[in-house]
Amino acid sequence: MGTKFNEIVEITKEFTQDLKTSSLSDEIDSLNLKYLGRQGKVNSLFKSLPIKSDPKIGQQINHLKKFIQTKLSEKLEAALSVAGHQVIDVTVPGIPILKGSLHPLTQTIEEIESIFKGLGFVRRRYPEVETDWYYAEGLNIPKDHPARDDQETFYVGENVVLTAHTSNGQLREMEYKKNPPIKMINIGKTYRRQFDASHTPMFHQFEGLVIDKNINITHLLGVTDYFVKQYFGPDRRTRLRPHHFQFTEPSFEIDISCGLCQGTGLIGKTSCKICKSGWLELGGAGMVHPLVLRNGGFNPDECSGFAFGWGVERVLMMKSGLPDLRLIFSDDIRFLNQF
Numbered sequence: 001m002g003t004k005f006n007e008i009v010e011i012t013k014e015f016t017q018d019l020k021t022s023s024l025s026d027e028i029d030s031l032n033l034k035y036l037g038r039q040g041k042v043n044s045l046f047k048s049l050p051i052k053s054d055p056k057i058g059q060q061i062n063h064l065k066k067f068i069q070t071k072l073s074e075k076l077e078a079a080l081s082v083a084g085h086q087v088i089d090v091t092v093p094g095i096p097i098l099k100g101s102l103h104p105l106t107q108t109i110e111e112i113e114s115i116f117k118g119l120g121f122v123r124r125r126y127p128e129v130e131t132d133w134y135y136a137e138g139l140n141i142p143k144d145h146p147a148r149d150d151q152e153t154f155y156v157g158e159n160v161v162l163t164a165h166t167s168n169g170q171l172r173e174m175e176y177k178k179n180p181p182i183k184m185i186n187i188g189k190t191y192r193r194q195f196d197a198s199h200t201p202m203f204h205q206f207e208g209l210v211i212d213k214n215i216n217i218t219h220l221l222g223v224t225d226y227f228v229k230q231y232f233g234p235d236r237r238t239r240l241r242p243h244h245f246q247f248t249e250p251s252f253e254i255d256i257s258c259g260l261c262q263g264t265g266l267i268g269k270t271s272c273k274i275c276k277s278g279w280l281e282l283g284g285a286g287m288v289h290p291l292v293l294r295n296g297g298f299n300p301d302e303c304s305g306f307a308f309g310w311g312v313e314r315v316l317m318m319k320s321g322l323p324d325l326r327l328i329f330s331d332d333i334r335f336l337n338q339f
């Protein structure tokens with residue numbers, strides 16, 4: 001018992017000394033071999049025990065083995081991190097790679113664009129800082145019309161505005177194409193002096209314009225219905241409601257059937273919370289006024305056309321049930337992650 005015990009003490013001393021003088025990882029590896037290897041000191045000690053030896057000696061040797069293991073792995077870890085290596089624990093869960101995505105508005109604009117492209121429309125972008133002619137005068141909007149009021153409109157110079165609608169694109173497109181046919185969708189930014197749950201000073205509109213021989217209201221209805229069914233779903237219906245705009249005659253507001261009550265205005269026996277009447281307003285449209293055709297250099301006796309101007313944020317809100325438009329322009333990742 002005594003000699004084996006002495007051997008344990010000797011090995012412990014030697015190991016402690018060895019450990020002090022080795023710092024590189026391969027030095028530590030060779031200590032591992034020297035003490036814990038198959039031919040190593042600890043194993044030899046085990047092997048040298050007589051068959052009927054005191055179990056306490058076995059325990060002591062096991063202690064020594066554990067002690068050496070712990071010290072060596074601590075030292076190895078320190079050596080590796082000094083050498084600039086990270087000790088890799090393969091059991092730690094990985095860091096997820098965050099994937100970006102397009103902003104919901106960009107997604108909506110792309111979807112609108114692709115629906116209209118499917119009907120042969122070309123995508124345009126026309127100026128968002130515009131002169132009075134394209135923005136108002138040429139569209140038959142008189143001087144005293146509220147659309148020109150500086151309470152509503154951002155003036156950036158004399159007779160120069162940040163466009164409050166995308167309808168300036170109508171005259172611009174006629175000037176550019178010079179002759180029918182025209183089939184364009186102008187998607188751009190629009191600006192108005194307003195800010196509440198359903199209005200922001202900057203928003204987006206998409207303006208459609210179709211001009212050709214014999215274009216009539218049924219074409220407007222057909223295109224509208226196609227867009228509504230593609231964007232909102234095949235069970236949605238469309239209706240025209242008489243309205244007034246300076247640059248169309250006749251003019252309409254377009255309504256679509258409510259997706260919640262299916263156009264009935266009722267959920268069970270109570271009135272639908274979303275629409276109350278069964279219908280939701282999409283936006284304005286109409287047959288291009290002959291004066292506007294003329295202002296664009298087209299002959300109203302030879303061609304006719306329809307136009308519409310609808311809000312991008314508005315259709316996104318109608319489709320997703322968003323309660324507050326301002327959320328779209330927030331940078332709240334919890335909101336954005338939903339799209």
Ligand code: DAH
Pocket residue numbers: 164165166167207208245247248283284285286287306307308309310
């Ligand atoms: N420009 C109108 C607005 O911003 C919307 C509009 C109505 C556009 C009728 C049109 C149209 O092209 O035909 O309120």
